[in-house]
Amino acid sequence: MTTILSNADSFQLEAAIAGNHADLFFLDAQAKGGLIAQEAGCSWTYIPTEQSGTIPFPSTPDGTSALDAISGFYQTHPVRNLGVWSLSPAETTDLDVMLLARGFQLGWQPCWMAIEIATLRSDFVAPNDLLIKPDNETLLHSLTALPYSGKDSCGNTNLQNSNPDQVQRFVALWQGKVAAQGLVVFGGGVAGIYNVGVVPEARGKGIGKAIVSAACLHAFQKGYHYATLNANNMGRPLYEQLGFKWINDGLTWWITDDRLSTRPPGPGQVALAEAVGKGNLSILDTLPAADLNVPLCNGMRLLELAAHCRQEASAEWLIAHGALCSVLDAWDMGWENRCIAMLSQEPAAANQLYGMHRYTLLHVAVERNDIALARLALSANPDLRLRDKIHGGTALNWAQHLHRHEIQELIQAHYSRH
Structure with a gap:
């Protein structure tokens, strides 16, 4: 135990x-x-x-x-x-x-x-008619608007019934209807909280805080000192308001x-990719010749892998042996001067399309909120009408949607000058 x-x-x-x-x-x-x-x-x-x-x-x-x-x-x-x-x-x-x-x-x-449960904050407001109860029996699969209610969601198919000593689900009722759920798993010496979800019409009313609080207090009554969870960007502020603290990212x-x-x-592709990612040039020199521009099984190109792994020597080896280096590859390797030279020699390279989104260098800058990359792309006078394949948006559309205000201003200023 x-x-x-x-x-x-x-x-x-x-x-x-x-x-x-x-x-x-x-x-x-x-x-x-x-x-x-x-x-x-x-x-x-x-x-x-x-x-x-x-x-x-x-x-x-x-x-x-x-x-x-x-x-x-x-x-x-x-x-x-x-x-x-x-x-x-x-x-x-x-x-x-x-x-x-x-x-x-x-x-x-x-x-x-994580939170030391004894420090849990209770100074939040929730509806007076909110009822939260331990409930391992009610079937929630038909409630499609309730997050994590589907049968394929982790921890939502007979888990609590099969392991009632280790798993407890909580259900929140508001105005006579199921409004939220949460799951507690006891293991590793802590109470892990999962599947906290609130139906859209009940959000912003303190119901999420209330169900997390109920789960924590239940764990405290069972003798547990800590509750833990994995937060997303939307949920993290809620948990911080209850007293949870960031431990690390996984x-x-x-x-x-x-x-x-x-x-x-x-085996050959695995060996080649591992040698690139580890920067092992001695192994790269012994491997059979291969097309270094063919994507790996996961869709990455070898130069992308080298950049991701910060293996500059591998990147130089790949280029010397025939790998094509894009402006984005060079940027991700930290070769800013090389990027400037590439765009100066071939300005149309700013319009190259990348990845499954089929988006431009400027789209990438917006996604990353990389001001320097945005300035670099705009210096080559790119075609600002180009749209990505998935969402059909221009780089300006992306900047507006993602609230990248500084890049939005740069793009609009470029429009006004051209």
């Missing part, structure tokens, strides 16, 4: 968060008729009915053998939603490079937060299609 955490520092809390998340993933797989496997110190899940899986917090000195075994498993077990979760920095050396080489894409960064990588079973990366 896990010891309940007390007098914890941030490192202990982070480890507890990892343990609690792993418990959630394992319990969820069991509740959905899935399986849990283990190899070389790494565990992972597979849920056939969802074609999904999770590799939680891999920690092994031999990451290559573990990841090869795991990749081999998923190549023979159809999966369309596979996630790897990690603390930051990752406990497995070069985990990022090894995953990208094996077909994973970079994911979002979880925002780990890391994730994802596969969201059938690439592992239909077009998995071969």
